Amino acid sequence: MREKLQGSIPSTCTNVLTLMLPLQHSKLLTIRRPYIDLNVASKLQIYESIIRPIVIYVCETWAMTVTEQNRLLIFERRVIRKINGPTQNNDGTWRIKTNEELEILVKKETIGRFIKS
Numbered sequence: 001m002r003e004k005l006q007g008s009i010p011s012t013c014t015n016v017l018t019l020m021l022p023l024q025h026s027k028l029l030t031i032r033r034p035y036i037d038l039n040v041a042s043k044l045q046i047y048e049s050i051i052r053p054i055v056i057y058v059c060e061t062w063a064m065t066v067t068e069q070n071r072l073l074i075f076e077r078r079v080i081r082k083i084n085g086p087t088q089n090n091d092g093t094w095r096i097k098t099n100e101e102l103e104i105l106v107k108k109e110t111i112g113r114f115i116k117s
Contacts, residue, residue: 043083044106051079052111059115069112076111077102 038046055075064072080102086094087101097105109117 040084044080047079047083048108052076052114056111056115064115069115072111072115080106 055072059072077099081096084097084102084105087097088094103110
């Protein structure tokens with residue numbers, strides 16, 4: 001993974017997303033030791049300062065399609081869902097958070113809006 005990112009600049013957003021897909025399963029994003037002791041705010045800080053810049057590197061200069069924007073949003077939501085974890089319902093069952101719940105929790109601009117600005 002590291003070798004692919006160091007050697008060349010990806011030419012499209014789709015190429016970056018293809019390179020970033022293995023990060024979704026990395027120990028940094030999953031709730032495993034040693035990151036289990038970090039609180040949610042620290043994990044979000046790691047995402048915003050390390051992972052997000054890698055994903056959007058040079059994206060500002062690309063003409064992104066709607067499909068690529070949607071893939072970026074899906075990637076971001078997936079990472080934030082892993083950081084925040086599931087929600088317990090009143091009856092004791094667990095479920096994943098909805099997109100609206102994630103937006104309320106994060107209260108920051110999405111990756112798509114960040115690239116457009």
